[in-house]
Amino acid sequence: xxxxxxxxxxxxxxxxxxxxxxxxxxxxxxxxxxxxxxxxxxxxxxxxxxxxxxxxxxxxxxxxxxxxxxxxxxxxxxxxxxxxxxxxxxxxxxxxxxxxxxxxxxxxxxxxxxxxxxxxxxxxxxxxxxxxxxxxxxxx
Amino acid sequence: xxxxxxxxxxxxxxxxxxxxxxxxxxxxxxxxxxxxxxxxxxxxxxxxxxxxxxxxxxxxxxxxxxxxxxxxxxxxxxxxxxxxxxxxxxxxxxxxxxxxxxxxxxxxxxxxxxxxxxxxxxxxxxxxxxxxxxxxxxxx
Amino acid sequence: xxxxxxxxxxxxxxxxxxxxxxxxxxxxxxxxxxxxxxxxxxxxxxxxxxxxxxxxxxxxxxxxxxxxxxxxxxxxxxxxxxxxxxxxxxxxxxxxxxxxxxxxxxxxxxxxxxxxxxxxxxxxxxxxxxxxxxxxxxxx
Numbered sequence: 001x002x003x004x005x006x007x008x009x010x011x012x013x014x015x016x017x018x019x020x021x022x023x024x025x026x027x028x029x030x031x032x033x034x035x036x037x038x039x040x041x042x043x044x045x046x047x048x049x050x051x052x053x054x055x056x057x058x059x060x061x062x063x064x065x066x067x068x069x070x071x072x073x074x075x076x077x078x079x080x081x082x083x084x085x086x087x088x089x090x091x092x093x094x095x096x097x098x099x100x101x102x103x104x105x106x107x108x109x110x111x112x113x114x115x116x117x118x119x120x121x122x123x124x125x126x127x128x129x130x131x132x133x134x135x136x137x138x139x140x
Numbered sequence: 141x142x143x144x145x146x147x148x149x150x151x152x153x154x155x156x157x158x159x160x161x162x163x164x165x166x167x168x169x170x171x172x173x174x175x176x177x178x179x180x181x182x183x184x185x186x187x188x189x190x191x192x193x194x195x196x197x198x199x200x201x202x203x204x205x206x207x208x209x210x211x212x213x214x215x216x217x218x219x220x221x222x223x224x225x226x227x228x229x230x231x232x233x234x235x236x237x238x239x240x241x242x243x244x245x246x247x248x249x250x251x252x253x254x255x256x257x258x259x260x261x262x263x264x265x266x267x268x269x270x271x272x273x274x275x276x277x278x279x280x
Numbered sequence: 281x282x283x284x285x286x287x288x289x290x291x292x293x294x295x296x297x298x299x300x301x302x303x304x305x306x307x308x309x310x311x312x313x314x315x316x317x318x319x320x321x322x323x324x325x326x327x328x329x330x331x332x333x334x335x336x337x338x339x340x341x342x343x344x345x346x347x348x349x350x351x352x353x354x355x356x357x358x359x360x361x362x363x364x365x366x367x368x369x370x371x372x373x374x375x376x377x378x379x380x381x382x383x384x385x386x387x388x389x390x391x392x393x394x395x396x397x398x399x400x401x402x403x404x405x406x407x408x409x410x411x412x413x414x415x416x417x418x419x420x
Contacts, residue, residue, distance in 0.1 A: 003205060003244070007322055015189040023195035036194035040203050040242065042147055043190040049295040050323040054316035054415065055303035063320050065283060065347070067205070069244045079391030080399070087397045095397055102320065104283070104349045105392035111219030112206075112245035117227045117235055119220070135194065143345060143384070155329040163335035176334035180343050180382065182287055183330040207345070209384045251359030252385035257367045257375050259360070275334065
């Protein structure tokens with residue numbers, strides 16, 4: 001469900017970094033019970049002439065575009081809490097490395113979503129727990 | 141209106157495949173009367189170290205991010221039907237080829253949309269039929 | 281806040297063009313008081329076999345996907361006005377150069393957004409004006 005698109009300047013992350021960062025992101029969602037395989041992360045490295053912040057070529061910058069599908073927020077206060085927890089998640093991979101970062105999250109309709117051609121189980125259900133345990137979609 | 145972004149692992153689709161798949165996607169929308177040129181498909185091939193599923197490099201994977209603008213769904217049941225019809229559309233290009241697939245659809249505000257600098261005609265209108273017939277935007 | 285993803289065919293824009301275009305886009309938002317550094321623009325050049333319009337390889341085409349976060353529209357009429365102002369913004373960079381263009385804008389929840397690990401100030405606030413003046417995020 002979550003799809004993370006990570007735009008970054010050259011050299012921000014090597015192959016090992018990307019894998020470790022994607023595992024941290026995955027852990028953020030598995031902690032609330034979601035199957036690990038729901039979490040898709042795409043890294044896009046851009047040359048500075050194609051990645052501009054305020055009209056200037058990006059320098060040591062990471063711009064996250066995150067889509068949440070399976071679970072939606074409930075009101076402004078919870079959204080702020082989610083944002084704070086995402087800051088804690090990304091900080092070791094951004095600010096602590098001297099990288100400027102911005103993120104935003106969109107929430108999209110749950111019923112317009114399919115995983116391996118199957119309708120994903122209800123959030124928090126026993127079936128979802130089975131998917132999480134198997135770490136793959138299970139036919140009914 | 142629909143914008144399909146298709147993230148895939150190397151070798152999933154060749155140039156001929158991409159064109160044929162994009163034509164199938166286009167047919168899905170022209171069948172309800174939309175002009176063919178509304179349908180934009182972008183394929184992104186990613187190296188596995190930049191495309192991770194559950195924290196692991198993607199293997200034979202296709203992740204669709206779809207945006208619907210011109211026509212919106214009406215309630216959860218219709219959204220499920222749309223998802224089922226999209227599964228039927230992509231299956232020959234994914235599961236039937238041994239590719240793991242996930243998609244989600246977002247719906248965005250119709251009035252925040254312009255085609256060739258023109259406001260697109262109302263869905264189902266005679267003017268839209270003229271655009272579809274000409275397969276290009278027509279000034280009023 | 282605004283994230284502009286600009287898909288284009290090869291040769292549409294050189295490095296100087298991209299910077300000048302990104303500055304024009306930035307000016308569109310700073311005119312309403314937003315800090316310049318909120319404006320992120322990503323250019324994606326695609327080979328025509330990976331960028332299809334109506335099932336055909338794209339020719340001299342620009343497809344904009346725009347995300348608005350900090351400021352949302354208020355009703356259909358205002359959305360139409362925003363679309364008209366965006367047409368005026370992009371026209372010198374698209375139609376006037378013989379490029380076919382389509383754009384759509386999505387609006388995403390303001391509270392699910394962080395800039396440099398900080399909660400951005402309220403739109404129109406004195407603190408926002410200070411961020412704009414400094415052209416960087418300021419800790420409270």
